[in-house]
Every structure is written in C-alpha cells, then in structure tokens.
Amino acid sequence: DPDDGSRETLVALSVGKKAERLDQLPPAERGAFVVRNIESLRPSTRGKLEVTGVFSWKEMEFISGCRHSYLPGQVTQFAHEMIQPYMRLHFAGEQTRRVEMGMESAMESGERTAVEILERASG
Numbered sequence: 001d002p003d004d005g006s007r008e009t010l011v012a013l014s015v016g017k018k019a020e021r022l023d024q025l026p027p028a029e030r031g032a033f034v035v036r037n038i039e040s041l042r043p044s045t046r047g048k049l050e051v052t053g054v055f056s057w058k059e060m061e062f063i064s065g066c067r068h069s070y071l072p073g074q075v076t077q078f079a080h081e082m083i084q085p086y087m088r089l090h091f092a093g094e095q096t097r098r099v100e101m102g103m104e105s106a107m108e109s110g111e112r113t114a115v116e117i118l119e120r121a122s123g
Contacts, residue, residue: 010049012038015069023056030054070095083112090116 012034014022022030031051039046057063075082075095083096092113097105 010038019056019058023058027054027056030056083109085116085120 014034022033025033031054035049035051038049079096083091085091090113092106092109094102094105094109096109096112099105100108
C-alpha cells in the first residue's frame with residue numbers, strides 16, 4: 001500500500017540535451033532507462049525501484065519544454081531585474097524566487113505576481 005509509509009518517492013529530472021535524448025524514447029522506455037542508470041550508480045537499489053509515471057514538458061502543446069538554463073551566478077546577477085514588470089507584463093517562475101526551488105518556488109512567485117497585478121489594478 002503506497003499510503004502506509006513503507007515507500008519513498010524519488011523524482012529524476014533531466015534537462016537540456018539529455019532531456020531531448022530521453023524524449024526520443026517512447027514514454028514506457030524512459031522510466032526503464034532512468035531506473036537502469038540509477039541502479040548502475042547505486043547497485044543497492046536494484047529491483048527496488050518502480051516507475052509510477054513519466055512527464056515531458058517538451059510534449060506539452062503550449063509549453064514545448066524549457067529552452068534555456070542559467071549558468072552559475074546568472075540568477076543571482078539578474079534576480080532583481082528578472083522580477084520587474086514590463087508595462088502590463090509580470091514575471092513569475094522558479095527562477096524569480098530566492099528561497100525555495102522547484103514547484104514551491106514557482107507557486108510562491110505566482111502568488112507574488114497575482115498580488116502585483118491586484119495592487120496595480122486597485123491603483
């Protein structure tokens with residue numbers, strides 16, 4: 001039973017050219033490929049991993065993947081400018097937060113942007 005606390009969750013992410021190569025595999029083979037790689041790095045995991053799903057941002061019709069990644073120091077260097085609205089266009093996303101990473105960061109920045117828009121609308 002997945003809800004009894006006897007299982008853990010491991011999320012494997014791939015970006016850039018490696019993600020593009022992984023996306024060339026059929027979805028069913030992507031998970032198996034990742035498991036084989038993890039097992040080769042950590043033999044103690046052999047036979048203990050189960051793929052519960054795969055997801056590709058590149059395959060999302062209106063997103064088509066992430067076409068950039070930041071070099072070390074770039075986010076810090078441009079952090080203040082990255083969150084500044086341009087006219088009526090406001091920016092949110094993982095890289096616009098300084099504390100969390102991933103989805104938590106993306107959601108928090110979405111809330112920040114919503115507040116900016118509401119404040120602007122109220123004058």
